[in-house]
Amino acid sequence: VDFELDDHERRIQQCAREAAGRLLAPRAAARDLDSSFPAAELRELATRGLLGIQIAPALGGAGASAVAYAAALMELGAACAATAVPVAVTNMAAELVERFGTPTQAQRWVPPLVRGELLCAAFALSEPGAGSDPSSIATTAQRTADGWRLRGTKQWISHGDQAGLIVVWARTRPDPGAKALSAFLVDPRRTAGTLTVGRREDKMGLRGSSTVTLLLDEVEVPNDALLGAEGDGLRLALTALDGGRIGIASQAVGIAQAAQRLVVDHLRRREGAASLGQTEQFALADSAVAIEAARLLTWTAAYRKRRGQRYTRAAAIAKLVATEEAWRVCDRAIQLHGADGYTRRPGVERLARDVRVGRIYEGTSEIQRLVIARETLRASPEGGAP
Numbered sequence: 001v002d003f004e005l006d007d008h009e010r011r012i013q014q015c016a017r018e019a020a021g022r023l024l025a026p027r028a029a030a031r032d033l034d035s036s037f038p039a040a041e042l043r044e045l046a047t048r049g050l051l052g053i054q055i056a057p058a059l060g061g062a063g064a065s066a067v068a069y070a071a072a073l074m075e076l077g078a079a080c081a082a083t084a085v086p087v088a089v090t091n092m093a094a095e096l097v098e099r100f101g102t103p104t105q106a107q108r109w110v111p112p113l114v115r116g117e118l119l120c121a122a123f124a125l126s127e128p129g130a131g132s133d134p135s136s137i138a139t140t141a142q143r144t145a146d147g148w149r150l151r152g153t154k155q156w157i158s159h160g161d162q163a164g165l166i167v168v169w170a171r172t173r174p175d176p177g178a179k180a181l182s183a184f185l186v187d188p189r190r191t192a193g194t195l196t197v198g199r200r201e202d203k204m205g206l207r208g209s210s211t212v213t214l215l216l217d218e219v220e221v222p223n224d225a226l227l228g229a230e231g232d233g234l235r236l237a238l239t240a241l242d243g244g245r246i247g248i249a250s251q252a253v254g255i256a257q258a259a260q261r262l263v264v265d266h267l268r269r270r271e272g273a274a275s276l277g278q279t280e281q282f283a284l285a286d287s288a289v290a291i292e293a294a295r296l297l298t299w300t301a302a303y304r305k306r307r308g309q310r311y312t313r314a315a316a317i318a319k320l321v322a323t324e325e326a327w328r329v330c331d332r333a334i335q336l337h338g339a340d341g342y343t344r345r346p347g348v349e350r351l352a353r354d355v356r357v358g359r360i361y362e363g364t365s366e367i368q369r370l371v372i373a374r375e376t377l378r379a380s381p382e383g384g385a386p
């Protein structure tokens, strides 16, 4: 397998690296402290095509591959994971509308989204009583004379208070079947008063990325808010999450790389670095191995997507390994810094706090294992080998 980036992919990677270094990294520690949302940064990333990396140029996107997307998310994640979150969700929503929307929906939403005019998109699936099992959501959508009426509560919605487009999943049938959910494109500016922002979470990490509850109190949306066919919601959500998991894996790889860089700098600077103890060498080596494995698995998933192959299992494996290992890499980085690692000074504690959620959102590690087990039991598993 050849994991070389082509010219276009390398250009996107370079563009993300430059933006990450100049625009995001210098403010990342301050953003963690003041929890400010990176609005100006998102607008600038949009001018570089980074909000629509895989979107067709006809819709204003960069027309690049999943490999370019993974490469960009690694760079942004390493610099400021809190900014990488809205970038990832906006790319995911744009892709969903491009792929499943009507031409009118695509024209209405995708260009302003990728140009940064809507700032970002939110993905409103989780609820107070439905996280790991999206089929159990309680939010309902009822047909009206000229559209739909949405009622319910969404929780844990990343930047739901900032987004110019919110993709809301709701139950259009009461039964528990696979065809009971539908997805809606909701314009928060046109639903003011009925769509309100509730609690903003006080999180352990990713503090610049707001996470809010959204209250839908008889939100009226037109007929053309329905994305895909009625009953397609669960399929759309699972399709979006497959791609999203490549983004989360990439973000985790980026954070792990950043932590390891800090460790290398610290050990090189330290007096007597030549006489590094075996324990330190082992820790450094274990992190190097983990990062390499996570990166290769992330490339594998991204290359499968680029080639148009199934990548559900590959994305779940990449997300599971990358997020679990990145957490361990960050923990080792704190340990190798000693007491300093437990302070804000070197920045490793922020990386550890930011990366921790990777094992929870877009499907917990346990859910990734269920996906991997299910896909491995298929008659013809992805990649040909069980």
Ligand SMILES: Cc1cc2nc3c(=O)[nH]c(=O)nc-3n(C[C@H](O)[C@H](O)[C@H](O)COP(=O)(O)OP(=O)(O)OC[C@H]3O[C@@H](n4cnc5c(N)ncnc54)[C@H](O)[C@@H]3O)c2cc1C
Pocket: 089, 122, 123, 124, 125, 126, 127, 129, 130, 131, 132, 133, 155, 156, 157, 158, 159, 203, 206, 211, 357, 360, 361, 362, 363, 364, 365, 366, 367, 370
């Ligand atoms: C910072 C942050 C941002 C988020 N952003 C978004 C967003 O933008 N949009 C959105 O829709 N959601 C978002 N989420 C929600 C996230 O996707 C859910 O938290 C996640 O899916 C887990 O759901 P839960 O919290 O309800 O946990 P639960 O589903 O209640 O799970 C609790 C525990 O039980 C385990 N568990 C559950 N079911 C099983 C099972 N069948 N087998 C084995 N173990 C199981 C889980 O792995 C977990 O360890 C976000 C969450 C956070 C923390």
